[in-house]
Amino acid sequence: MDTPAICDETILVTGGAGFIGSHLVDALTPHNEVRVLDNFSTGDPAHLPDDVTVIDGDVRDPIALQRAARGVDLIFHHAAVVSVSQSVDEPRRSNQTNLESSLLLLEQARQEDARVVVASSAAVYGHPEELPVSETARTNPTSPYGVQKLALDQYTRLYEELYDLPTVALRYFNVYGPRQQGPYSGVISTFIEQARADEPITIEGDGQQSRDFVHVDDVVRANLHAATTDAVGEAYNIGTGTRTTIEALAETIRDATGSASPIVHREPRTGDIRHSGADASKASRELGFDARIGLESGIRSLVDSSGTGRRDAGAVSEPNRESESYS
Ligand code: NAD
Numbered sequence: 001m002d003t004p005a006i007c008d009e010t011i012l013v014t015g016g017a018g019f020i021g022s023h024l025v026d027a028l029t030p031h032n033e034v035r036v037l038d039n040f041s042t043g044d045p046a047h048l049p050d051d052v053t054v055i056d057g058d059v060r061d062p063i064a065l066q067r068a069a070r071g072v073d074l075i076f077h078h079a080a081v082v083s084v085s086q087s088v089d090e091p092r093r094s095n096q097t098n099l100e101s102s103l104l105l106l107e108q109a110r111q112e113d114a115r116v117v118v119a120s121s122a123a124v125y126g127h128p129e130e131l132p133v134s135e136t137a138r139t140n141p142t143s144p145y146g147v148q149k150l151a152l153d154q155y156t157r158l159y160e161e162l163y164d165l166p167t168v169a170l171r172y173f174n175v176y177g178p179r180q181q182g183p184y185s186g187v188i189s190t191f192i193e194q195a196r197a198d199e200p201i202t203i204e205g206d207g208q209q210s211r212d213f214v215h216v217d218d219v220v221r222a223n224l225h226a227a228t229t230d231a232v233g234e235a236y237n238i239g240t241g242t243r244t245t246i247e248a249l250a251e252t253i254r255d256a257t258g259s260a261s262p263i264v265h266r267e268p269r270t271g272d273i274r275h276s277g278a279d280a281s282k283a284s285r286e287l288g289f290d291a292r293i294g295l296e297s298g299i300r301s302l303v304d305s306s307g308t309g310r311r312d313a314g315a316v317s318e319p320n321r322e323s324e325s326y327s
């Protein structure tokens with residue numbers, strides 16, 4: 001199915017300066033009035049185009065949220081503490097951002113009668129009992145982050161059921177692409193950086209663990225389908241349906257970069273999920289969404305691009321920024 005067009009809407013993207021959010025903002029801004037609410041804890045203002053209204057504020061702040069959501073037709077909720085280890089260290093703190101503020105947002109959406117699409121995660125499944133994992137599989141998160149995403153996912157469904165609010169939860173698998181940066185960025189950006197620097201590519205464990213890597217451009221398309229579907233009140237896996245081992249990934253990246261990096265192994269990550277792969281058939285059937293970008297071509301284009309995908313600050317004028325502070 002063709003990617004649906006969204007035009008002439010007033011749209012809020014929370015976490016819009018982040019990796020995934022900023023690509024979504026890029027897709028929306030040409031034909032809509034787009035607002036971004038972000039506290040720039042991991043997001044980067046340089047990721048934002050100039051024709052977007054930026055509210056420098058916190059999703060935990062009800063006033064900032066109220067102001068950002070006033071009069072909107074549609075909300076994409078991406079703001080989150082995305083570091084799983086941070087959620088283990090500080091479960092209450094991550095809960096405030098990942099869950100409590102999400103409830104504030106759903107309430108605000110009710111007042112505005114706005115559709116909501118939320119970023120959920122494959123982390124809701126924990127160690128999957130079946131592969132590929134479908135939306136009906138047992139959910140058994142292994143981190144506070146996963147518990148928070150699961151509760152958000154369930155509240156999203158419930159708001160449709162109880163209040164007739166059109167909502168969709170997208171359970172992303174391992175997303176990669178330009179602008180993924182920082183200490184909590186994924187294995188692909190880490191390996192590319194290591195390969196480019198001709199430093200050892202560091203596999204944690206035996207490298208036979210596997211993931212379903214989905215390109216951010218496909219994730220943006222999934223959001224556009226979710227924003228227009230009639231099949232609301234549902235959660236959808238967003239992946240490719242193909243699993244790749246971390247060892248094969250390391251080799252693909254070494255080849256694509258032409259690097260001389262050795263591939264080395266170190267201690268496995270405590271509590272690491274062994275295998276993760278999406279049964280992507282529900283999104284295909286009900287949303288009309290199928291991932292289009294294969295891992296090899298996704299990596300090749302990432303390697304060929306300038307690297308982080310950061311906007312050239314000289315070429316983009318400063319976005320229209322409002323100021324909010326969280327107290
Ligand atoms: P990211 O860290 O790049 O983006 C998160 C954004 O939220 C950042 O711009 C950050 O500054 C902002 N933010 C954080 N706390 C905030 C707060 N309290 N108030 C306002 N803004 C705040 O991460 P990402 O990879 O783009 O993730 C986006 C969403 O997708 C998150 O909800 C994440 O849990 C989910 N997700 C990502 C992946 C992945 O593989 N990247 C997988 C599953 C789910």
Ligand code: UD1
Nearest residue numbers: 121122123173174184185186187190202203204209269272
């Ligand atoms: C990722 C997401 C998480 C999301 C989950 C959903 C990131 C950073 N995290 O977690 O938000 O909820 O998917 O499925 O995108 N590895 C190495 N060497 C490295 C780095 C990683 O071998 O230098 C291995 C890890 O041990 C792991 C695999 O690569 O086995 C993937 O790690 P990572 O990219 O951090 O993602 P997940 O842990 O799957």
